[in-house]
Amino acid sequence: FTPKLLAGHSLLLTAGPTREAIDPVRYISNHSSGKMGFAIAKAATDMGAEVTLICGPVNLATPAGVKRVDVISTRDMLEAVMSRVDNHDIFIGCAAVADYRVADVATDKIKKSSKDMQLALVRNPDILATVASHSPRPFTLGFAAETQDVERYAKDKLLRKKLDMIAANDVSNPELGFNADNNALKVIWAKGQKDLPPTDKQTLAGQLLAIVAERIAILKDDN
Ligand code: PMT
Numbered sequence: 001f002t003p004k005l006l007a008g009h010s011l012l013l014t015a016g017p018t019r020e021a022i023d024p025v026r027y028i029s030n031h032s033s034g035k036m037g038f039a040i041a042k043a044a045t046d047m048g049a050e051v052t053l054i055c056g057p058v059n060l061a062t063p064a065g066v067k068r069v070d071v072i073s074t075r076d077m078l079e080a081v082m083s084r085v086d087n088h089d090i091f092i093g094c095a096a097v098a099d100y101r102v103a104d105v106a107t108d109k110i111k112k113s114s115k116d117m118q119l120a121l122v123r124n125p126d127i128l129a130t131v132a133s134h135s136p137r138p139f140t141l142g143f144a145a146e147t148q149d150v151e152r153y154a155k156d157k158l159l160r161k162k163l164d165m166i167a168a169n170d171v172s173n174p175e176l177g178f179n180a181d182n183n184a185l186k187v188i189w190a191k192g193q194k195d196l197p198p199t200d201k202q203t204l205a206g207q208l209l210a211i212v213a214e215r216i217a218i219l220k221d222d223n
Helices: 035-046 074-082 127-132 150-160 201-222
Strands: 010-015 020-023 026-028 050-055 067-070 090-093 100-102 121-123 139-146 165-170 182-189 192-200
Touching: 010 035, 010 074, 020 100, 026 100, 035 050, 035 201, 050 074, 074 127, 090 127, 090 201, 127 139, 139 150, 139 201, 150 165, 150 182, 165 201, 182 201, 192 201
Parallel strands: 010 050, 010 090, 050 067, 090 139, 139 165
Antiparallel strands: 020 026, 100 121, 165 182, 182 192
């Protein structure tokens, strides 16, 4: 039995990697499997929330009851998120979003030559920061995947992107984080923080959402 801590809430969630084309057969991406985000989608549904999951290319089955929207690139993901954000009161950015895309995507396959080559990259929009500055904005939780100075960088992202909460993910240990079955998080908000020690991603997702539900209830009482 899972307490329905999120009954009456609707969650918009991103998961998985985004992919940026170089030419018709090549792309830039990262090692995100989508497992963490899909675990959050399942846990939130079990806790009574309506869940919309916007995911990059992953190889996972959709949890029962979850509305899933598949996208490829960061700009596709931004569009899918912003066209739905007004219908949700919680946003969680768990996707590993490509920060850069190729400036000029080649229409035909790039031919190999004897010379070295360089790719010009341009900045992608920041989906999480765009949601956090939208009005009215949902309760906004970001992730921070870092390999060093995890807490400092996460706190910086919490303030800079004006988030309600951030889940700092130390991804320096290959047993945890990207593409692993287990993970650990340091959850940080303006007036507190809590360590969630290593465990399987499904258990961790439930623990993370219990903190989210508690913070939302406290913010509601404060208003
Ligand atoms: O998918 P798995 O294999 O299960 O792995 C899970 C995970 C390690 C990918 C996940 O737990 C995680 O840490 N996700 C965030 C990965 C990431 O891109 O972190 P970041 O520190 O680069 O980005 C910070 C935040 O901004 C994230 O919430 C990200 O979704 C968001 N972002 C980043 C760039 C961008 N252009 N738009 C964004 O919305």
